[in-house]
Amino acid sequence: MLKARPLGRPRPFRSAVGGPGINLLYVPAIALLAVFTIYPLMNGIMLSFTNWNGYSAARSNVGFDNYVRLFSDETFRLVLVNTFIYGIGSTVIQQILGLGLALALDRKMRGRNIAKAIVYLPVLVSPVVMGTMYYLLFQYNNGAFNDVMVGLGGERVAWLSDSGAAVAIIVVINSLQFAGISMIIYLAGLQSIPQMYHEAATMDGASPVKQFWYVSLPLLQPALATSVVINLIGGLKLYDVIEVMTGGGPGYSTNSVSTLIGVSYFDNQSAGYASGMGVVLFIIIVLFTLALNTLLNRRRLEQQ
Amino acid sequence: MTTTAPMISTAPPEAPSSLGTRPSRVPASVHTRRRVVGVAIGALVFIVVLVQLLPFYVALTTALKERTDLSSQWSFPTAKLYLGNFVSAVESGNILQAIGNSVIVTVISTLIVCVLGAMAAYPLARRPTRLNNVIALLILGLIMVPPLSILVPLYTMLNQMGAINTYWGAILVMVATQLPLSIFLYTAFMRSLPISVEEAATMDGANRLQVLVQIVFPMLKPVSATVVILTGVAVWNEFALSGYILTSPQMQTIAPAIASFFSVQSSNLPAAAAASLLAVLPVLVAYLFLQKFFIKGMVAGAEK
Numbered sequence: 001m002l003k004a005r006p007l008g009r010p011r012p013f014r015s016a017v018g019g020p021g022i023n024l025l026y027v028p029a030i031a032l033l034a035v036f037t038i039y040p041l042m043n044g045i046m047l048s049f050t051n052w053n054g055y056s057a058a059r060s061n062v063g064f065d066n067y068v069r070l071f072s073d074e075t076f077r078l079v080l081v082n083t084f085i086y087g088i089g090s091t092v093i094q095q096i097l098g099l100g101l102a103l104a105l106d107r108k109m110r111g112r113n114i115a116k117a118i119v120y121l122p123v124l125v126s127p128v129v130m131g132t133m134y135y136l137l138f139q140y141n142n143g144a145f146n147d148v149m150v151g152l153g154g155e156r157v158a159w160l161s162d163s164g165a166a167v168a169i170i171v172v173i174n175s176l177q178f179a180g181i182s183m184i185i186y187l188a189g190l191q192s193i194p195q196m197y198h199e200a201a202t203m204d205g206a207s208p209v210k211q212f213w214y215v216s217l218p219l220l221q222p223a224l225a226t227s228v229v230i231n232l233i234g235g236l237k238l239y240d241v242i243e244v245m246t247g248g249g250p251g252y253s254t255n256s257v258s259t260l261i262g263v264s265y266f267d268n269q270s271a272g273y274a275s276g277m278g279v280v281l282f283i284i285i286v287l288f289t290l291a292l293n294t295l296l297n298r299r300r301l302e303q304q
Numbered sequence: 305m306t307t308t309a310p311m312i313s314t315a316p317p318e319a320p321s322s323l324g325t326r327p328s329r330v331p332a333s334v335h336t337r338r339r340v341v342g343v344a345i346g347a348l349v350f351i352v353v354l355v356q357l358l359p360f361y362v363a364l365t366t367a368l369k370e371r372t373d374l375s376s377q378w379s380f381p382t383a384k385l386y387l388g389n390f391v392s393a394v395e396s397g398n399i400l401q402a403i404g405n406s407v408i409v410t411v412i413s414t415l416i417v418c419v420l421g422a423m424a425a426y427p428l429a430r431r432p433t434r435l436n437n438v439i440a441l442l443i444l445g446l447i448m449v450p451p452l453s454i455l456v457p458l459y460t461m462l463n464q465m466g467a468i469n470t471y472w473g474a475i476l477v478m479v480a481t482q483l484p485l486s487i488f489l490y491t492a493f494m495r496s497l498p499i500s501v502e503e504a505a506t507m508d509g510a511n512r513l514q515v516l517v518q519i520v521f522p523m524l525k526p527v528s529a530t531v532v533i534l535t536g537v538a539v540w541n542e543f544a545l546s547g548y549i550l551t552s553p554q555m556q557t558i559a560p561a562i563a564s565f566f567s568v569q570s571s572n573l574p575a576a577a578a579a580s581l582l583a584v585l586p587v588l589v590a591y592l593f594l595q596k597f598f599i600k601g602m603v604a605g606a607e608k
Contacts, residue, residue: 278455
């Protein structure tokens with residue numbers, strides 16, 4: 001917009017279109033956000049310095065006790081590790097699946113539109129519903145995967161009773177469900193690469209692998225940045241699938257910070273402590289997002 | 305084969321020693337290798353597609369069998385389709401009521417998000433003062449707030465307001481979670497619109513409200529489609545907060561309804577499978593008819 005304006009010539013009707021009065025238009029939206037997001041965020045920080053139980057009138061200030069407790073709490077440390085596994089694990093699998101599918105479906109191939117549509121379908125389905133469906137596959141008695149195990153001459157496996165396996169299964173389910181988002185982002189990225197770059201590379205004798213490595217991949221960096229940030233935030237705040245598949249169990253072993261907040265607040269009546277977890281979760285997500293945006297140089301590349 | 309064989313024999317692949325002369329045709333060995341790679345890639349895509357369809361298939365075979373039917377989940381009930389699970393999902397799971405509640409909450413929330421989002425974006429796009437730029441940045445930052453991180457203060461506040469188990473409580477919270485992205489998308493889109501149309505309308509004597517309603521809003525159709533799809537899908541599937549806000553079976557939207565039905569009926573998995581399929585059905589129908597919009601809208605939303 002600004003570039004199009006000739007230098008030195010003021011925009012004559014700018015104030016007529018955008019006088020200070022039009023600022024009133026954002027008041028309703030900001031009021032709503034102030035009440036339902038900003039106030040709870042601030043209030044959550046306040047509550048995290050108290051020992052409130054969530055329902056009684058009594059609460060007293062305990063300073064940083066909740067935060068000190070968080071980092072000496074074995075359960076929270078385990079849950080924090082889980083949260084990073086959910087976030088980073090999903091991000092890695094989704095990039096591999098998403099980029100792989102995008103490269104495959106960018107070729108001329110029969111049925112590629114149907115393949116795209118099917119890979120994308122789970123993105124639109126509630127994770128609660130996907131979790132319920134996947135639960136059927138992993139049931140102990142008569143579950144589809146245990147049928148395969150028995151068919152191969154093995155024993156039935158209690159898939160979700162082993163915390164390590166359950167965490168891995170949740171990561172895979174989350175990755176499969178949202179791989180479609182990465183696929184679509186990478187496909188859009190691939191399609192924005194001018195065909196002549198590939199033609200030039202082919203003339204120079206570059207193999208398809210080399211073309212991918214030296215032509216496509218560098219130009220896909222904005223797509224990579226977008227996809228990684230979306231997947232990482234989604235994985236770090238993972239909630240629904242865990243709730244449905246394991247409910248955080250066995251014990252606390254598959255909880256993420258998000259699911260543990262609900263448990264601490266409603267089951268353990270430690271509202272102050274749960275608020276502290278919320279603050280930590282928010283800070284983690286902000287730090288990851290800022291770090292990634294700097295690391296992946298999103299802005300500079302977009303301007304090129 | 306009979307037509308290609310003589311062609312290969314008349315033009316044998318050029319020896320690597322003949323550098324400098326460009327081969328008139330791709331050597332046969334490269335050709336077959338490409339073919340093999342193509343088939344392998346196709347096979348891998350096919351496997352991913354099957355994996356994505358597996359949970360839906362198993363939910364279908366499970367839902368169509370009687371609970372006492374212990375045949376494998378892999379086998380489709382060919383003899384007789386049993387619909388009793390769908391009946392019990394509707395009767396004891398309140399699934400139809402939940403779909404109705406989801407329609408109400410989703411439609412109203414999406415409408416409010418569009419109107420408030422477009423209104424708020426106008427001054428942010430057209431009046432880039434320092435204050436407004438800071439506000440736009442803060443609103444963008446709110447996208448990062450994980451819903452569960454504000455659970456304790458938000459739930460406490462909603463409880464005091466009497467908003468638990470009400471449509472309006474759920475709707476206002478959904479609007480607040482979706483507004484930041486919508487404001488961001490509308491602002492970016494409005495900045496790309498030429499201001500001259502609005503200036504011309506102002507010169508013709510239109511007041512600010514007329515400019516907004518009659519000139520600006522009609523130009524927002526493409527970005528509104530994106531906002532409607534992103535908000536609609538997110539609200540329809542939302543569980544993290546609505547699972548706490550909507551707990552009574554009469555008020556629950558589809559995701560919390562499936563989750564509670566699933567946890568109550570954990571021994572009656574065929575009914576849970578039927579309920580999941582009923583929940584997927586509206587999404588599936590919308591997706592079949594509006595597939596292009598869904599994928600395009602999601603990409604447009606993701607790339608910002």
